[in-house]
Structure formats: structure tokens, C-alpha cells
Amino acid sequence: MVNTYSSAIVNNFDFAKLRTWKDGLSFTKLFSRLFAKREMRILMVGLDAAGKTTILYKLKLGEIVTTIPTIGFNVETVEYKNISFTVWDVGGQDKIRPLWRHYFQNTQGLIFVVDSNDRDRVVEARDELHRMLNEDELRDAVLLVFANKQDLPNAMNAAEITDKLGLHSLRQRHWYIQSTCATSGEGLYEGLDWLSNNIASKA
Structure with missing residues (x-):
């Protein structure tokens, strides 16, 4: 016996609309993936007086703030393009460095x-950097070096x-060096662009 009711439903169903709806749903998913904010966890370290806190608040507020040596950490969310960076700025004094891990x-x-x-102190900076990069918990982290204070006349170039x-020597690590001046903001967003592109490519 033929179920005429269900046959009528099938015959009258607009499959073109279904395809349009499915295509629209796929586009919505694609749109969401492209434009939804992605969250990234970033750790910012370096020797004391390198300019970490100045960089953090230049990115966060767009202005220079008066800073004192960081004892412990500062943490801020920096919104840039479609990325939400959670940036941890950890103090760089020698007695604090064992806490970085x-x-x-x-x-x-x-x-x-x-x-x-x-x-x-550039050799000291090198030793601290390589010590960190040997830690297992950072094996998949990409590395961005900010060569800061480029406005000073005796500054080393990148x-x-x-x-x-x-x-x-970091052959197994994605890394990039960016010349920066924290007080003017020069180079900071170029660095964030590199970070977002390279973290996304590893996701």
C-alpha cells in the first residue's frame, strides 16, 4: 500500500529551498569562523627594564604609562583585528625569573x-631565552622577539x-624578530600580525 500522504509531502517539498538553506548555513559557519574573535594566550618576558610593561599598555591603551619595575605580573586582554590576545607581562628581575615557568x-x-x-646584558638575555625554550611546556609556542628601544642612538639593529x-640555531621553532619602539608604538602591531598568522597556522 502506498502512503499517499507521505508521497505528497515528498512531491511538494521544495528541495531547492533546502539546498539554499544548507548553503546559507554553511556560509554562516564560514563567516563565523572568519570573523569570530579568536583567543590567544601570549606570554611576554625579558630582562628587567626591557620595556615589557610599556609595550603592554601601549597596545592596551594606545598611550605611554608611567611604569615601575614589575614585581609579579600584569595581565591584560588586547583586542586587535579579530584576535583577542591575553597577554601576561611577567617581571624580569633576576630573582623573579625562576617564577617564569x-x-x-x-x-x-x-x-x-x-x-x-x-x-x-645581551648574553644574559640569550641565556634566559634559550633556557626557557628548552622547557617542554613551550615546545609548541611560536617565538616573537621585540628588539625594543630602536629610537636610542646606540641600539643594536635586528x-x-x-x-x-x-x-x-632555533631550527625547530617558528620565530621572528621585529624592531620596535614601545614609546611610539612602532613595530608593535606588525609583531602582533605575525603572531596571529603563525599561531592560527598551527591551530
Whole structure:
């Protein structure tokens, strides 16, 4: 026996509309993926007085703030394009550095800030950087080096800092060095662009 009621439903159903609805749903999903805010956890470290806190609040507020040496950490959410960066700025004084490892978990991107004018401590900066990168919890994190304070006359350029930090030896790591001036904001957003593109490509 033929079920004429169900046959009528099938015969009268507008499959073109169904396809349009499904296509629209697919487009909605694609649109959401493209334009929904993505969240990224970023850890920013470096020796004391490198300019980390100045960078953080320049990105957050768009202005220069008066800072004192960070004892502990600052954490802020920085909104840029379609990315929401949670940035942890951890104090860089030598007695605090052993605490850095407590912030490593779930870090997707590491920003290492270098005072380009501090030639006396660039080897110390290199040692701290490589010590961190050997930690298992940071094995998948991409590395962005901010060669900061480029406005100072004696500042090392990015190529010199690349050499001093031994960045070319990091063959298994996605890394990039960006010249910056925290007080003017120069180079900061270029660095965020690189971070967002490279973290997204690893997702």
C-alpha cells in the first residue's frame, strides 16, 4: 500500500529551498569562523627594564604609562583585528625569573623583549631565552622577539640581535624578530600580525 500522504509531502517539498538553506548555513559557519574573535594566550618576558610593561599598555591603551619595575605580573586582554590576545607581562628581575615557568602552561606565543641598547646584558638575555625554550611546556609556542628601544642612538639593529641571541640555531621553532619602539608604538602591531598568522597556522 502506498502512503499517499507521505508521497505528497515528498512531491511538494521544495528541495531547492533546502539546498539554499544548507548553503546559507554553511556560509554562516564560514563567516563565523572568519570573523569570530579568536583567543590567544601570549606570554611576554625579558630582562628587567626591557620595556615589557610599556609595550603592554601601549597596545592596551594606545598611550605611554608611567611604569615601575614589575614585581609579579600584569595581565591584560588586547583586542586587535579579530584576535583577542591575553597577554601576561611577567617581571624580569633576576630573582623573579625562576617564577617564569609557572606561566608557561597553555602558552601559544612567547614574546621576548630585548633592550636593544643594553649591550652589556645581551648574553644574559640569550641565556634566559634559550633556557626557557628548552622547557617542554613551550615546545609548541611560536617565538616573537621585540628588539625594543630602536629610537636610542646606540641600539643594536635586528640583525645584530638575531646573531647575539643565537636565533638561527632555533631550527625547530617558528620565530621572528621585529624592531620596535614601545614609546611610539612602532613595530608593535606588525609583531602582533605575525603572531596571529603563525599561531592560527598551527591551530
